[in-house]
Amino acid sequence: MSKNLTKREEDYSKWYNELVVKADLAENSGVRGCMVIKPYGFAIWEKMQAALDKMFKDTGHENAYFPLFIPKSYLSKEASHVEGFAKECAVVTHYRLKNDEDGSGIIVDPEAKLEEELIVRPTSETIIWDTYRRWIQSYRDLPLLINQWANVVRWEMRTRLFLRTAEFLWQEGHTAHATEKEAIDEAELMLGVYANFAENHMAMPVIQGVKTESERFAGAVETYCIEALMQDGKALQAGTSHFLGQNFAKAFDVKFASKEGKKEHVWATSWGVSTRLMGALIMTHSDDNGLVLPPKLAPIQVVIVPIYRGLDQLDAISDKVAPLVKELRAKGISVKYDNRDTHKPGFKFNEYELKGVPVRLAIGQRDMDNGTFEVARRDTLVKETVGANEVVSKIEFLLDDIQKNIYKKAFDFRKENITEVNSYDEFKKVLEEKGGFISAHWDGTNETEERIQTETKATIRCVPIGVEVEQGVCMVTGKPSNKRVFFAKAY
């Protein structure tokens, strides 16, 4: 297949949009802002889900399922929460269609109007805390550690496949605790889980930090986040974990009897990652030839392409390949043997390059004669000839090495693209000419943050965690600051 993929240099945004569609990951649907996730894209998402779900369960969480709909009055109970979500809500107002009396077609039945409108969940804090009120009476019911895999809807005006869609898939953890400290520990624990997943499964380095007040989740006391850097120098928020204080417990009157018999409001967290991670994954590693997938998330880890003339040669190759496929599968490696007779090897090579399959084996008559395979790795595109006896260990080595190598490449890229600046002029110059994360002192006020955003379109991505105190002055106002924060233009 011919790829016809725009180059990143030429138009990064166009490259991304084309790649998502051409690699069979997703496409726009007939419903404004809603995407169809195609089988190949969904298979990657399933791998992400499986890894995350295991990590959640290993840290003591259980899955449950809460309603898709949220009564308007629930959403309204936490003031800053509704303020944050009201502008982008899909609202169900009726529960029936009927035939128009003039015979012109199907219309909404005006008599089937709901007494109270229902909001399609943009996030589930309100419906879940309404439920937790029934579940939590005593300290013995705590902590409550629950996660939900679900679809959510936020009526975004400008949408992009995976990065910003009206409907998206995600998981949302919602936990309840007896003490403030325990809830903060949970929020931080889950941030760590996300960072671990991003770095060790997605091979995507992330900065862990906290959001400034203006970027905080609507209803949170503190929002923790992981921020990744894309190849075009823009940042992408890849996951958030919120310490919600007692805000939702108060709004929904959720109290527990402590060991001492006192009635107290419960402390809460919530945390989520979404199909947005697919966008991050694509943009972190892929190149002008197509997708580059980390072996741990690749639906097909190894593809084997036979190169033959006539069915006799194909049969001989297939006989040679069969035990190899079996051996690899027994080791838990996912292998595809592409013996389609409808496409040429060159077409297949292009297709699997485009789809980011980490390791490609080819075998033709000469290989058959020599007892070899041609082994190609997707990350560096390097090819080599390997003896049949060594091919399994070679593949195992490559799957491990590609995972490490693309992480290192992304890590080095990020390292080169974190720039410390000490003046606003320098800041603007770096932002304009280089992009990436800019580490700078800021006076901690909303006003300055807003001014910087208005003037440069850069936002504070996070106040990094675990960074040493450094006395300095705000690059804009000259007021004192004791920590550098990370700015960037962002997705």
Add this chain to the structure above:
Amino acid sequence: MSKNLTKREEDYSKWYNELVVKADLAENSGVRGCMVIKPYGFAIWEKMQAALDKMFKDTGHENAYFPLFIPKSYLSKEASHVEGFAKECAVVTHYRLKNDEDGSGIIVDPEAKLEEELIVRPTSETIIWDTYRRWIQSYRDLPLLINQWANVVRWEMRTRLFLRTAEFLWQEGHTAHATEKEAIDEAELMLGVYANFAENHMAMPVIQGVKTESERFAGAVETYCIEALMQDGKALQAGTSHFLGQNFAKAFDVKFASKEGKKEHVWATSWGVSTRLMGALIMTHSDDNGLVLPPKLAPIQVVIVPIYRGLDQLDAISDKVAPLVKELRAKGISVKYDNRDTHKPGFKFNEYELKGVPVRLAIGQRDMDNGTFEVARRDTLVKETVGANEVVSKIEFLLDDIQKNIYKKAFDFRKENITEVNSYDEFKKVLEEKGGFISAHWDGTNETEERIQTETKATIRCVPIGVEVEQGVCMVTGKPSNKRVFFAKAY
């Protein structure tokens, strides 16, 4: 814990409703008709999903994801389809909330009215076939074998946990084929997969059949179904598989170029099972002591309860139990060691009986002295003392035996509750006094079917597959019939 569960004899319906809540499976939410699936219930559903998902993939299907919303005009394209679903649709009409100008709260913003209303999917044929038009051009694109795990909404007026809820979780397979035969084969294959799952995982015997015209899926040419029998003698439709003919291909103009280069409409199937299976599972096996779960779907297969006085005894027991837990887990058996100090053994026994844990081990001081465990099986409630050396093999035996035993029990019950009748009077008498499936001759007309339903509330559950031709006369009209069909009152 005290169970306080209504007896089945007393009020089967009340027993069910109480059991679902008391066993921590699900509960009603604040949103009319929508349930909350609690962690224990969801864990069972996850086991069902995992087994089904593997069966779908083993038969060549891939997962994908399509939008939650369906534009009204899509739903309207297939006439009988919209007719079937229009009366129970949740309709999104607006995309924004705002503060009421009089300060009284949050209202739907009248200026944010959608040009075209969106229906929350009651099933996805229309949005999926709109997509398939883009995916299918040639016979090379066929068959297209796709499944989706999703939530759907049907605005039911009378709802019951798991059995009939406004929102429910399900999977829906949607396949496209080049020939009529291939599509029919697929619909039958998936019916077989469902029957296999019901019998071998849920331990629930099912009758495979086809629906009569009046009970057919809206838009289908033929609806295949599996029907199970509940302990109160009512039938429950547990899964359906539809041969859709070319109805959706024609409505959405999906054509493919055949090998001969002719443009032809594509043939289709769809098939689904839902969280309704949870209701079927509960009602098939459970008893007056609570849930009875088949070992293959039990989130906890073995629970171990220590019986002790003082922490010294508990420590000694815990030391004894630890290697057993490890050994069982290594064999893939899910074990819970319940060493909570806040509850007495009797409370725990009741709790795990209520929750249907297949095997319960208890160990106290006397067992410690004798090197034994007390082993109890949930299905028969039989207890015995087993030497520590034999306990692992005993558990393995029991997990297998319970799975078989509850299937046999359900099978025998169904066998006793299939009654052949040859007159309408006999039919009414059996229906009234015994219930169950009634096998009778019927003349094949809608009119007779409707009359029987109006007069007796029984419906034709299915025309069974694989049953021999038997000449007879309709029990109502005396007209000729060549096959018995199954009637029952149903959920």
